[in-house]
Amino acid sequence: MEIEEVIKWLEFDMDLMTLDYQTADRIDPESLKCRSEQEYNVYKALESAVKTLKKQIPERTVDRVRFYECPTCESDRIKYFDCYCRVCGQKLEW
Numbered sequence: 001m002e003i004e005e006v007i008k009w010l011e012f013d014m015d016l017m018t019l020d021y022q023t024a025d026r027i028d029p030e031s032l033k034c035r036s037e038q039e040y041n042v043y044k045a046l047e048s049a050v051k052t053l054k055k056q057i058p059e060r061t062v063d064r065v066r067f068y069e070c071p072t073c074e075s076d077r078i079k080y081f082d083c084y085c086r087v088c089g090q091k092l093e094w
């Protein structure tokens with residue numbers, strides 16, 4: 001399964017967790033904490049997994065005149081042809 005598809009399914013699960021089935025409204029993820037500590041922790045784990053997986057999708061560096069910039073955290077500590085951002089771990093594409 002491709003990373004994009006895994007992300008889609010994890011986000012789908014997160015959407016279901018934050019859906020109020022009676023009103024069809026979105027629930028603030030922080031309010032899951034009141035309902036169930038375990039449910040809240042699963043939501044936060046899914047959120048963390050999605051964030052980490054998104055960084056595995058290569059992103060083009062932002063080409064400045066004298067340096068390169070990370071497209072995710074905007075760090076200017078990118079050296080030419082680095083595979084990953086040294087600050088946030090974003091996978092880079094050249």
Ligand SMILES: [Zn+2]
Nearest residue numbers: 070073085088
């Ligand atoms: Zn970065």
